[in-house]
Amino acid sequence: MREDPTSFNETFNKFKDFQNQWSKVGVVPKNETKNLRDSYNAHVKEFYNYVKINKELRDLDYKKNLEAKILLCERAEELFLEPDATKSKRALQTLHKQWKESGSVSKDKNDEIWERFRGATAQINAKYYEYIEKIKEQQDKNFEAKTMLCEKAEEFAFANYESHREWKDASSQMIKIQRLWKGIGYVPRQHNTVVYQRFRTACDKFFENVREFYAQSNEDMENNLQLKTDLCSRAESMQKSNEWKKTSEIFKNLQTDWKKIGHVPHRKSEDIWRRFRKACNFFFDSKKAYYENRKKEEKDNLLKKRAIIDNISNFETSENGLNDLKKLRALQKEWSEIGFVPYESKDEIYKQYKKTVNFKFKNLEIDADKLAELKFNEKIENLRNMPNARDAVKLEINKMRSEIENINADISVWENNLGFFSNTKNARSMLKDFSTKIEDSKNRVKVLKRQINKLNR
Numbered sequence: 001m002r003e004d005p006t007s008f009n010e011t012f013n014k015f016k017d018f019q020n021q022w023s024k025v026g027v028v029p030k031n032e033t034k035n036l037r038d039s040y041n042a043h044v045k046e047f048y049n050y051v052k053i054n055k056e057l058r059d060l061d062y063k064k065n066l067e068a069k070i071l072l073c074e075r076a077e078e079l080f081l082e083p084d085a086t087k088s089k090r091a092l093q094t095l096h097k098q099w100k101e102s103g104s105v106s107k108d109k110n111d112e113i114w115e116r117f118r119g120a121t122a123q124i125n126a127k128y129y130e131y132i133e134k135i136k137e138q139q140d141k142n143f144e145a146k147t148m149l150c151e152k153a154e155e156f157a158f159a160n161y162e163s164h165r166e167w168k169d170a171s172s173q174m175i176k177i178q179r180l181w182k183g184i185g186y187v188p189r190q191h192n193t194v195v196y197q198r199f200r201t202a203c204d205k206f207f208e209n210v211r212e213f214y215a216q217s218n219e220d221m222e223n224n225l226q227l228k229t230d231l232c233s234r235a236e237s238m239q240k241s242n243e244w245k246k247t248s249e250i251f252k253n254l255q256t257d258w259k260k261i262g263h264v265p266h267r268k269s270e271d272i273w274r275r276f277r278k279a280c281n282f283f284f285d286s287k288k289a290y291y292e293n294r295k296k297e298e299k300d301n302l303l304k305k306r307a308i309i310d311n312i313s314n315f316e317t318s319e320n321g322l323n324d325l326k327k328l329r330a331l332q333k334e335w336s337e338i339g340f341v342p343y344e345s346k347d348e349i350y351k352q353y354k355k356t357v358n359f360k361f362k363n364l365e366i367d368a369d370k371l372a373e374l375k376f377n378e379k380i381e382n383l384r385n386m387p388n389a390r391d392a393v394k395l396e397i398n399k400m401r402s403e404i405e406n407i408n409a410d411i412s413v414w415e416n417n418l419g420f421f422s423n424t425k426n427a428r429s430m431l432k433d434f435s436t437k438i439e440d441s442k443n444r445v446k447v448l449k450r451q452i453n454k455l456n457r
Contacts, residue, residue: 015047023101037100044104065103069113072099076120085131092124136188143187145430146195148420153177153202157209164220167213174206176413180420214262225264228272231257235279244287246391251283294340302341305349308334312356317363324364332357336382380455397455400448407441414438 028036048058072095082088105113156174161167187195214220231254241247264272312331317324341349386392414434 019044041104059106062104062106062109066105066109066113068102069099069105069117072102073113073116073120076117076124079120079124080127085128088124089128092121096121139186139188141429142185143191143195145184145420146181146187146199149177149181149184150195150198150202152420153199153206157202157205161213167210170206171210174203176417178203179413180417218265221263221265224262225268225272227261228258228264228276231261232272232275232279235276235283239279239282240286241283242286242290243388244290245388247283248287249395251280255280295342298340298342301338302345302349304338305335305341305353308338309349309352309356312353312360315360317360325361328357328360328364333381333385336385339387383455393455397452400452400455404445404448407445411438411441 022040076092076095079088079091082091099117104110153174156170156177159170161170181199186192235251235254238247238250258276263269308331312328315324315328315331335353340346380393383389383392383396414437418431418434
């Protein structure tokens, strides 16, 4: 006797509702997962037998499950293209969870679809394990490098120095070692705390020795007092200067030098500081009063510069790029001849100016290399047309020379410390990394020197 279709549909709908509820239930204890899933699949099978569902309906359910599993295979295979191995591994875990919840397929398709999914899984896992191995290999190299730096730091920490020069040279070397340490990446987690503590202990020990040495050196404190007295005399000799920009730089350098000088005898400390601060305050208060009187002039200059921006913005380019460039440079020269604007508007008006100029330059029909050269020449021209042009050019050159000194200092650190890695099994790769840094830095120095030569001309 056949079951009433209406009754069967109700039963089957309830069955599907139970299946939906099953899929929405969250994570269960891992040791119960297999038993629950096997029990669930057994009851599903028993249900199909109980209601004597026809083969067509079961095949339809199998077909839907197969389509879902094919989609999961495709998603897994798409993960081959994901460059982030960790991200693809996490995504694969999600796909495996969805696979377990996707239901059964017919026997003739089960092995085939599973082999496809398992094959994609194997390739993704292989890529992930390869990624992990590379990380481990690099971290092992880093650990070896940091261990050698620990040994070097410990040599300085337990060495005995007697003179100021020896302590100064040793301090310089320790600072270089610390710079090298910061440039080295992560080490294996199980070694991280130990190797860092070892390095930190050696550094702390060394600089504690430095502090003890200078704390006991009355001679050095007397020398520091003389140095600070000299700075006071220099500050007092220039406190009435009205060369605001040049003298401001000098005062800033004096203040920087002051901070670099160590302790002076306690009985003289307050008096020498008051004397230096008094000269500094006199100059900077005078400078402040001078610039407060320039506010009206600066507001007028702001209006003039806005007018030039409008002229550049409305400038129409022609087919003659070089002729257009001359006209634009004339406007730029006019801009550079205008004096200061209010400080709070300085950045904004300059950004508008640069944005407008750059937009017009992009539309000029000029070779890119030629344009770059013209822009640099234009910068030189602007510097030479500024108030106190000689000082402006000199300041720009000093900035470049300062950058060269810093780069050469870094190069010296790298070159002097290449020997730290010469006796390791991974020396070649580490030496190559530092050699590349050195070569790039030397090329940068060459560029700066060419620019300095142009400015000197």
